[in-house]
Amino acid sequence: MTSQPRILDTASEWLHSALSDPDGDVVLTSPYLSYIVCRSIADAAMGSSRSWTLCTVLDPLAVASGFLSVQGMALMLDAGVEVRNVDRLHAKCFILGSRGMLGSANLTGTGLGSSVNANRELGVELDRDQLEEARTMINAWPSRSVSKGDLDDLAVQAAGLPKPTPGMLDRDEDSALFDVERLLADARDPERSLWVKVEGGAPVLDQWRQEWRFANPGSKRGDRWIGEPAIKTGDLVFICATGTKDCYVVVEVTTDPELLPEDYVEWAAYREGEDSERWPWVNRTRPRLVPSSLIGFKYEDLRGGKKLPRGSRFRLSPEEFVAGVRVLAQGATE
Numbered sequence: 001m002t003s004q005p006r007i008l009d010t011a012s013e014w015l016h017s018a019l020s021d022p023d024g025d026v027v028l029t030s031p032y033l034s035y036i037v038c039r040s041i042a043d044a045a046m047g048s049s050r051s052w053t054l055c056t057v058l059d060p061l062a063v064a065s066g067f068l069s070v071q072g073m074a075l076m077l078d079a080g081v082e083v084r085n086v087d088r089l090h091a092k093c094f095i096l097g098s099r100g101m102l103g104s105a106n107l108t109g110t111g112l113g114s115s116v117n118a119n120r121e122l123g124v125e126l127d128r129d130q131l132e133e134a135r136t137m138i139n140a141w142p143s144r145s146v147s148k149g150d151l152d153d154l155a156v157q158a159a160g161l162p163k164p165t166p167g168m169l170d171r172d173e174d175s176a177l178f179d180v181e182r183l184l185a186d187a188r189d190p191e192r193s194l195w196v197k198v199e200g201g202a203p204v205l206d207q208w209r210q211e212w213r214f215a216n217p218g219s220k221r222g223d224r225w226i227g228e229p230a231i232k233t234g235d236l237v238f239i240c241a242t243g244t245k246d247c248y249v250v251v252e253v254t255t256d257p258e259l260l261p262e263d264y265v266e267w268a269a270y271r272e273g274e275d276s277e278r279w280p281w282v283n284r285t286r287p288r289l290v291p292s293s294l295i296g297f298k299y300e301d302l303r304g305g306k307k308l309p310r311g312s313r314f315r316l317s318p319e320e321f322v323a324g325v326r327v328l329a330q331g332a333t334e
Contacts, residue, residue, distance in 0.1 A: 007124050009113070010113030011112045014125075015112060018099045019044040026052045029091050030092050032107065033106070037072070037112065038072025045080055054082070056084075056085065060157035064158040066326060101125050102124055104122055104123065180325065183325055184322060194318060197239055197240065199239055200242050205290060205294070213282050213285060228259075233254060238250055246297065247299055247328070260280045
């Protein structure tokens, strides 16, 4: 600690350093939590000899809006972090042994300053007396311990919320959050099917930021093409890269399968390794959820630990799709 408390405009490096080896018990307070930050905390807490406590507020609207990660809190519970619900919590305070910071930043990429579109935040380091006073105040807050069952109930409540109306959310988050809300609402449409589409190679984020397409396998029986995929206009699709197993983009299908469209055939002819005769059925797409960068969200995370099956496409349950969108949304809204 310095003799004169430092004022910080980003908290990411400070928190990363403090998490690496806390010299005492840990208490963190934040109403909003992103999956990525939760995972960092869980990794630090796993096997630690210190006591770890996180205070947050179980707000279904925050979950539905992409501010609060249920999966992230579950990771922390698995790592031995005590998660506590504090009604009307707004404070953001990070106490890690003899180090402490108080400020405006939530435990999200936008708050800590680690995301591309970071908020403008301020925080101040606490001296030892201030740190202990803050710890005493936090411990005095009425609170209750959170269980996995509480998280399951929270996810159900969030899934049942209507789409937010303008004014319900902070203005600087509106655009991305409303996009996520529209996507979640569309995923509940029984006329749409939900899919994973496996694409070869490494992830290519920029390709999916515009109208694009994916191809599906097929074959000929005599003069007739067979194997037309069931993916249709309006379906929602997670794109997964075989090279890294990242599930990193959600797109909406804008056409029923087209057989060997001319632009695709010409494109494939100039691409090494592309065989339009082997992959003749093409669906066109538009972007629905594209994070600013990869967040390390793997296929096994999307399917609750299940391995990637063989095949280029397969269906997701609504629960799998919605849970995946909420994780991926952290990368789009941070």
